[in-house]
Amino acid sequence: MKIVPYDEKYRADVSYVCACTGPPQALTDSRMNAYILNMFCNYYIDNEQENVFVLTDDNDRAVGYILSAPSYKRFRKGMKKYLSLVRKTGIVNVIEGYSELLCTGAFSKKYPAHLHIDILDEYTGSGYGSQLMETLLSHLRALNVSGVMLIVSSGNKGAINFYKRKGFKTLLKTPPATVMGLKL
DSSP, X not given: OEEEEOOGGGHHHHHHHHHHTSOGGGGTOHHHHHHHHHHHTHHHHHHOGGGEEEEEOTTSOEEEEXXXXXXXXXXXXXXXXXXXXXXXXXXXXXXXXXXXXXXXXXXXXXXXXXXXXXXXXXXXXXXXXXXHHHHHHHHHHHTTOOEEEEEEETTOHHHHHHHHHTTOEEEXXXXXXXXXXXXX
């Protein structure tokens, strides 16, 4: 297992990991799949490749990733294209998508970067999440980014505890989501 910078050859694997770690219907419902990929994956692998790192197995297959947008302003501008695709997936998804964008915008002055991290279940619990996180945080520090935030499901206690162990603080808890941030 190793962590490597994103390469286009990992696109299908990263998309699969994104769908697998989303709601169960993301693998069976084309609208949910389009929502998950356009909200949480495609912008980053299309526009922020230098800020994406993947966890690969012994067959050079991506089994996890950490995605980041170091600049909220650039992210918000670039997400317009992807939000137009989200609109085609249903009103509930549109509301959730815009809510996430507004939540990250509310904290973007102190935490201009944000991240998403996902690993296939069979690879969790072995320290790979910590390795991915440290890889990205070191990268963001080298870019002189002052802070990073994320949004996590309020019911995902394991993930919340993981982020707390990494130094993230709760910025806003409005179920079903919790916004957490880390000063760099």
